[in-house]
Amino acid sequence: xxxxxxxxxxxxxxxxxxxxxxxxxxxxxxxxxxxxxxxxxxxxxxxxxxxxxxxxxxxxxxxxxxxxxxxxxxxxxxxxxxxxxxxxxxxxxxxxxxxxxxxxxxxxxxxxxxxx
Numbered sequence: 396x397x398x399x400x401x402x403x404x405x406x407x408x409x410x411x412x413x414x415x416x417x418x419x420x421x422x423x424x425x426x427x428x429x430x431x432x433x434x435x436x437x438x439x440x441x442x443x444x445x446x447x448x449x450x451x452x453x454x455x456x457x458x459x460x461x462x463x464x465x466x467x468x469x470x471x472x473x474x475x476x477x478x479x480x481x482x483x484x485x486x487x488x489x490x491x492x493x494x495x496x497x498x499x500x501x502x503x504x505x506x507x508x509x510x511x
Contacts, residue, residue, distance in 0.1 A: 407480065
């Protein structure tokens with residue numbers, strides 16, 4: 396039972412960390428401050444040729460059969476406990492720092508039937 400509680404706590408912590416990361420990434424404001432440039436490349440090549448292979452694969456026959464195996468019979472008693480969970484407040488980047496002439500990227504629209 397103790398191991399189950401530890402597993403639940405680890406799962407909640409992992410879920411909270413992923414959610415926090417997702418919130419942090421979606422609340423970032425990204426501005427391009429300089430144009431990029433591709434490197435100049437001068438390449439003179441002739442066509443190549445891939446090697447040929449002759450592959451003889453084995454024949455695989457998969458069937459289902461019934462076997463008797465030992466499986467655990469676990470009864471889980473659920474109880475309410477108070478635990479610490481993250482409370483995340485996100486303050487968007489300062490929108491007053493926009494550089495004139497740069498495009499502003501609108502926030503992503505939620506997909507599907509997600510509650511808002």
